Amino acid sequence: MADFSWEVRSPLDRALVAGSYGAQGDAGVSLTEIRNFDLVQVMARRGKAGEMAKAAQARFGIAAPETPKAVDIADATMIWSGPDQFLVLSKGGKHTIEALAPVFVGSASLSDQSHARALIGISGEKARAMLAKLSSIDLHPDVFGVGAAAATSMDHTSVTLWRGGDHDGQAVFNLLVFATFAESLWHTILDSAAEYGVTIGHSEELA
Amino acid sequence: MRIICPFCGERELGEFTYLGDAKPQRPAADAGEDAVYDYVYLRDNIAGVMSEHWYHGGGCRTWLKVTRNTLTHEISAVEPAAGAGAAKVGA
Ligand SMILES: [Zn+2]
Numbered sequence: 001m002a003d004f005s006w007e008v009r010s011p012l013d014r015a016l017v018a019g020s021y022g023a024q025g026d027a028g029v030s031l032t033e034i035r036n037f038d039l040v041q042v043m044a045r046r047g048k049a050g051e052m053a054k055a056a057q058a059r060f061g062i063a064a065p066e067t068p069k070a071v072d073i074a075d076a077t078m079i080w081s082g083p084d085q086f087l088v089l090s091k092g093g094k095h096t097i098e099a100l101a102p103v104f105v106g107s108a109s110l111s112d113q114s115h116a117r118a119l120i121g122i123s124g125e126k127a128r129a130m131l132a133k134l135s136s137i138d139l140h141p142d143v144f145g146v147g148a149a150a151a152t153s154m155d156h157t158s159v160t161l162w163r164g165g166d167h168d169g170q171a172v173f174n175l176l177v178f179a180t181f182a183e184s185l186w187h188t189i190l191d192s193a194a195e196y197g198v199t200i201g202h203s204e205e206l207a
Numbered sequence: 208m209r210i211i212c213p214f215c216g217e218r219e220l221g222e223f224t225y226l227g228d229a230k231p232q233r234p235a236a237d238a239g240e241d242a243v244y245d246y247v248y249l250r251d252n253i254a255g256v257m258s259e260h261w262y263h264g265g266g267c268r269t270w271l272k273v274t275r276n277t278l279t280h281e282i283s284a285v286e287p288a289a290g291a292g293a294a295k296v297g298a
Contacts, residue, residue: 068215082267083214083287136219151215153222153265 010035010202011118011179015186021198028126028196031189032203037089038096039113039176042104044084051107052084059103070149070162070174077206079162079176080149087113087160087176091206118182120189121164121207122173126196131173133192135161141171155188157181164207172207208280213287214267222265229258229272229288254278260288 010016012033020027042064044052056064060073065080076090088095097112104110122131128139134154138144149162160176177185190198208220228250234242254277261271270288275281 083269136221137216151267152218156221156265158265 008036008115011182012120012186012202015183016200016202018201019199021190021200022194023197025197027199028124029122029130029193030124030127030199030201031193032121032123032201032207034119034121034203034206036204037091037114037119037206038093039090039117039119040088040095040097040100041081041111041113042086042088042100042108043111044108045106048107049084052104055104055107056086059100065149068149068151069147070164071147072165077162077164079160081151081160089119089176089206091204116179117160117176118179118186120175120177120182120186121203122175122189123167123170123207124196124199125170126193127171127173130189130193130196134188137161139163139173146171155185157185159185167207174207208282210261210263210271210273210282211285212263212266212269212271213285214269215263218263218266222263223271224262224264226260226262226270228253229260256283 010033016033042052042056053064053066056078060076060078062071062073064078064086065071068080070077070079075092076088076095079087079089081087088100093099097110101110131139135152137150137152144163146163146165149160151158151160153159157177162174164172164174166172209217210220210223211217231246231250234246256274256276259273259275261273263269263271272286272288273282274284276283
């Protein structure tokens with residue numbers, strides 16, 4: 001049998017060039033790809049949504065989101081992804097699919113999405129202006145506050161979008177996109193952000 | 208046109224896919240060839256209020272039952288289709 005050696009690398013490994021892009025001067029948009037996270041999809045089995053909710057409460061000490069919201073706990077974020085389903089995003093191996101499987105046994109089906117999505121953090125003074133070119137949903141802070149989430153589409157690509165905690169008084173938008181669409185959406189984001197000036201980087205830390 | 212998804216809120220048409228008439232019911236296994244033919248192929252071409260299946264594929268990936276006037280595009284009701292959103296349906 002042939003020997004394979006698998007090298008884990010980000011779906012944006014080629015497309016992401018750290019540094020500045022677009023208009024010179026103070027960058028209006030900051031793009032940070034977050035790498036090496038654990039992401040587990042949790043979906044209630046038919047008629048078991050109540051049991052799933054109880055299991056989540058017991059595990060995380062807080063209710064899983066039942067409406068489009070992202071809920072932060074000490075070492076993970078639960079993000080609504082549809083009726084009776086949510087994503088668990090974490091770092092450091094605490095909430096891997098292996099760790100969560102016994103928690104949701106019988107109540108929910110789990111699917112490991114850790115290597116199936118790319119995670120992009122979007123911030124900066126012009127972040128919302130840039131996103132307005134890509135998204136048809138209203139991201140005004142009165143409507144889309146901290147912790148708001150949406151399963152939506154950008155540039156015909158399904159994404160999970162949520163607003164994390166503010167950073168330096170500025171909104172931070174988090175975007176999960178399918179790995180194989182990440183490069184395409186990344187280029188679209190760059191095109192949209194170029195006029196504002198962009199700072200590009202990647203990080204191992206969740207925003 | 209926009210559809211108010213009961214799970215996601217108001218979204219643009221581009222996030223949805225149209226399936227068609229929500230009225231036809233799958234006939235019983237012994238219903239006979241005519242009933243199956245009717246179910247699979249025959250559709251009314253309604254000018255007015257119609258019950259339709261739409262898929263929110265660009266959002267929460269839920270099937271919806273939408274009551275829409277085909278003449279005006281006015282939508283009078285949106286509800287999850289049977290089997291969608293396990294907790295909300297089947298009551
Ligand atoms: Zn929806």
